[in-house]
Amino acid sequence: MTRAAVPAVPYPALDETIRGMEESAHYLHIGAVMEMEGAPPRIDAVLDHVQRRLPLLPPLVGCRDHLASHVRELAVPGCGSGDWARAYDALVNSPAPACAQRPWAVWLVPGEGGDGYLLCYRSHHALHDGVSQMRLMRLLFARTEPTAPPSAPERHKETPALGVRVSGRLRTAAASTRLLVRAPRLPLLPGVPDNRRVLTSAVVPVTRLRAAARSLECSVLDVHIAALSRVAEEADPTGWTAEGRRTRGIVLPVSLDAGGVTPYAGNRFALALVDLPWEQRDLGERARTLAGRTKWLRDPGARWAMGKAMGRLGVAEVGALSGRVFARAGMQTTVLGFTADIGFAGHRARRFINLNCLPAPFPYQPALTLWRDEAVCSITADTALPAAEKLADLWLRAIDVLAPPVPSPTT
Known part of the structure; x- marks a missing residue:
């Protein structure tokens, strides 16, 4: 699998401003959660999955050597496919890995008694914005294994006509x-x-x-x-x-x-x-x-x-x-808006929810x-x-x- 090229960052001052908004950096996170049905996978299976997809994800490609610290299991008592409220509260309050450049994580939250599970991706907002996050989720959790990274070159905005610019x-x-x-x-x-x-x-x-x-x-x-x-x-x-x-x-x-x-x-x-x-x-x-x-x-x-x-x-x-x-x-x-067919291990997600922390x-x-x-x-x-x-x-x-x-x- 060929590694995707990392696009240039056109607004570095915006990233620095977001990074400096809060010292703890914990709540300056965005993310998304998939609600899944069936028996939860092992955390090793989630880690292997993320490792296979990592070359497709430019914001995360520098984390291969310490990937295990970014893939975590979170046990939340009293949760299952009928009620995930406690799990969601835990996810928006759980600290991400202490990584200065790329603070992000994928959490597996098993339901009690094997009753469903959640897969959550969350990152610091300085790493990327919501549009990039949705593209990342589409590749990270596509139900079919991507065979190659996106081949289309990154687009650059064309200069509008003079009247449109004015x-x-x-x-x-x-x-x-x-x-x-x-x-x-x-x-x-x-x-x-x-x-x-x-x-x-x-x-x-x-x-x-x-x-x-x-x-x-x-x-x-x-x-x-x-x-x-x-x-x-x-x-x-x-x-x-x-x-x-x-x-x-x-x-x-x-x-x-x-x-x-x-x-x-x-x-x-x-x-x-x-x-x-x-x-x-x-x-x-x-x-x-x-x-x-x-x-x-x-x-x-x-x-x-x-x-x-x-x-x-x-x-x-x-x-x-x-x-x-x-x-x-x-x-x-x-x-x-999101139309991607996403899930895990071939199974389609039951629900998809964005987190704005x-x-x-x-x-x-x-x-x-x-x-x-x-x-x-x-x-x-x-x-x-x-x-x-x-x-x-x-x-x-x-x-x-x-x-x-x-x-x-x-x-």
């Missing part, structure tokens, strides 16, 4: 002007964070979200953000939803990658602040309004302008920009995963947040308003 610069400049005046910074938890995380999740059919997006003339992202805005109103004790002296929005990562199939080392994204229309009480109207506020993020000219700007910034400038964005928001979220300045972090026919909203929260264990249920209640479940036909 339009993109104007859009990004307009979005940036509100960041020129520093916003007041409020504590985002009423007390000291516990620095312990709990994860909750809710599952709905993807078709429900897509049907709601069609009827509201918006995107699935807009439906998701509208639901999160209701979560914030009901569960956030920090006051950011009502504080009138600053823009009150939500942070979205915007991918700057040109596209492709190969996982890459480093981060390729910019942060966008989207204002939330709190004055609109109807969630459907919020989603429609959000459609107009997120549309520009799909503009290739705007993405090109963001990439050019990020490439010119140093570590201090990236940190200052991030701080100004976060000072005007109360949460950050992302939506990741970022602390940033926020008390909780939601991520929406669209995989096969399921949409899973997983929310990692600091346990100091009073509603930490209710967040996913609140999101689901909001989705029931935006996308009512279709009654089953009666016989």
Whole structure:
């Protein structure tokens, strides 16, 4: 098997900023979990599997000599295919290997009595971003053994036409002007964070979200953000939803990658602040309004302008920009679509869930995963947040308003 080439990192200042955000580096992790049915494999089988796939994974190729320290078994009492809640809480709190350059791990979590198992991949965010992670998961856990590494060369973004570049610069400049005046910074938890995380999740059919997006003339992202805005109103004790002296929005990562199939080392994204229309009480109207506020993020000219700007910034400038964005928001979220046929030892995964363990300045972090026919909203929260264990249920209640479940036909 030929080793895949390691792509260049175009935004090293972004990686350094993320690496320096927290001394312990533990919670600055992203990852994903597969829920599997059947008897758990032996940890040696998982290690052999990762070793075979390692040449396909550029962010991890330097770890062959100490691979055993990155593949671990985690025993969590009281877990099985019917209830993995304790296992998820353990996974978002388990330290990764103390490796300065490549802190990542694969965990095997066996269910009690051989009742199913979890396979979790988690890494420090400075190692790669969410887009690269999804490509990595596709290769690491593809159900069929890859016969060769991705042969397509890494793509490079083409320079847009002059009119597109001008339009993109104007859009990004307009979005940036509100960041020129520093916003007041409020504590985002009423007390000291516990620095312990709990994860909750809710599952709905993807078709429900897509049907709601069609009827509201918006995107699935807009439906998701509208639901999160209701979560914030009901569960956030920090006051950011009502504080009138600053823009009150939500942070979205915007991918700057040109596209492709190969996982890459480093981060390729910019942060966008989207204002939330709190004055609109109807969630459907919020989603429609959000459609107009997120549309520009799909503009290739705007993405090109963001990439050019990020490439010119140093570590201090990236940190200052991030701080100004976060000072005007109360949460950050992302939506990741995934169609790969993944599993282990030929068996297909039953469920696929993303983990977002970022602390940033926020008390909780939601991520929406669209995989096969399921949409899973997983929310990692600091346990100091009073509603930490209710967040996913609140999101689901909001989705029931935006996308009512279709009654089953009666016989």
